[in-house]
Amino acid sequence: MAFSEEDGTNSGTSEAGEDREALGKRRRLGWAATTWLTFYNIAMTAGWLVLAIAMVRFYMEKGTHKGLYKSIQKTLKFFQTFALLEIVHCLIGIVPTSVLVAGVQVSSRIFMVWLITHSIKPIQNEESVVLFLVAWTVTEITRYSFYTFSLLNHLPYFIKWARYNFFIILYPVGVAGELLTIYAALPYVKKTGMFSIRLPNKYNISFDYYYFLLITMASYIPLFPQLYFHMLRQRRKVLHGEVIVEKDD
Numbered sequence: 001m002a003f004s005e006e007d008g009t010n011s012g013t014s015e016a017g018e019d020r021e022a023l024g025k026r027r028r029l030g031w032a033a034t035t036w037l038t039f040y041n042i043a044m045t046a047g048w049l050v051l052a053i054a055m056v057r058f059y060m061e062k063g064t065h066k067g068l069y070k071s072i073q074k075t076l077k078f079f080q081t082f083a084l085l086e087i088v089h090c091l092i093g094i095v096p097t098s099v100l101v102a103g104v105q106v107s108s109r110i111f112m113v114w115l116i117t118h119s120i121k122p123i124q125n126e127e128s129v130v131l132f133l134v135a136w137t138v139t140e141i142t143r144y145s146f147y148t149f150s151l152l153n154h155l156p157y158f159i160k161w162a163r164y165n166f167f168i169i170l171y172p173v174g175v176a177g178e179l180l181t182i183y184a185a186l187p188y189v190k191k192t193g194m195f196s197i198r199l200p201n202k203y204n205i206s207f208d209y210y211y212f213l214l215i216t217m218a219s220y221i222p223l224f225p226q227l228y229f230h231m232l233r234q235r236r237k238v239l240h241g242e243v244i245v246e247k248d249d
């Protein structure tokens with residue numbers, strides 16, 4: 001699933017043009033949707049800022065990453081789970097993001113939070129957890145403040161620039177953190193057989209979480225480049241005003 005992006009032509013070439021574009025966008029969205037999205041984006045920016053401050057404070061006080069996840073897990077779980085609404089926003093059409101792109105992005109995060117880091121306590125102190133936490137946090141503060149300022153029609157160039165440049169480094173760093181964390185979980189999952197269903201059972205089904213994790217890791221190979229190149233195309237469109245027409249997937 002994809003969307004045509006011809007509307008992006010010349011966006012950002014003049015302030016008056018940007019103002020008209022923002023006003024037109026608000027009218028198209030309707031005031032209820034705009035108000036909800038503004039509230040949602042402010043709440044999410046604040047949530048990820050709280051997480052960032054908590055992580056910096058923890059490290060400054062303790063001087064180690066050990067125990068960091070435990071200390072911030074409630075806030076992380078709350079705000080990352082809240083982000084499921086992003087899929088709903090796409091489905092009901094109040095944001096034009098592809099459902100597929102948002103779905104892969106959000107579900108991989110939910111999976112990392114609940115089915116990996118929350119469920120497998122021995123890996124919570126891995127350095128790789130810090131890697132993806134830092135990448136996610138910086139990304140989300142930038143992304144949600146970008147949406148907020150855009151909706152309020154006062155988008156500082158620095159935030160626009162950060163939104164479409166930081167990911168170049170943060171995406172690979174985040175993905176490396178996620179993959180290394182799943183990798184670190186494998187021996188524990190194999191040993192305990194957690195979340196697995198063995199035969200025989202009355203439903204006659206079997207499921208092996210260990211192999212599911214291996215398949216999930218392998219699925220990053222085709223999926224991650226698609227998200228990354230999608231963001232590179234968005235970068236060319238938003239920062240350089242290029243007209244890009246995406247093919248339907």
Ligand SMILES: CCCCCCCCCCCCC/C=C/C(=O)SCCNC(=O)CCNC(=O)[C@H](O)C(C)(C)COP(=O)(O)OP(=O)(O)OC[C@H]1O[C@@H](n2cnc3c(N)ncnc32)[C@H](O)[C@@H]1OP(=O)(O)O
Nearest residue numbers: 037095096097105108111135139147167170171174223234
């Ligand atoms: C069950 C197990 C599943 C496992 C699956 C495993 C496979 C996973 C493989 C891939 C794994 C990826 C893991 C990710 C890790 C990380 O995140 S690491 C940290 C770095 N991450 C990033 O940099 C993330 C980059 N991604 C994004 O920015 C986006 O999330 C996106 C989903 C890729 C979408 O970007 P884009 O297409 O540019 O769309 P939007 O930014 O959403 O904008 C489109 C238009 O919609 C408007 N809009 C969107 N949301 C809002 C909002 N909340 N409020 C207001 N407006 C919004 C936006 O303004 C745009 O409008 P226009 O300007 O009018 O076009």
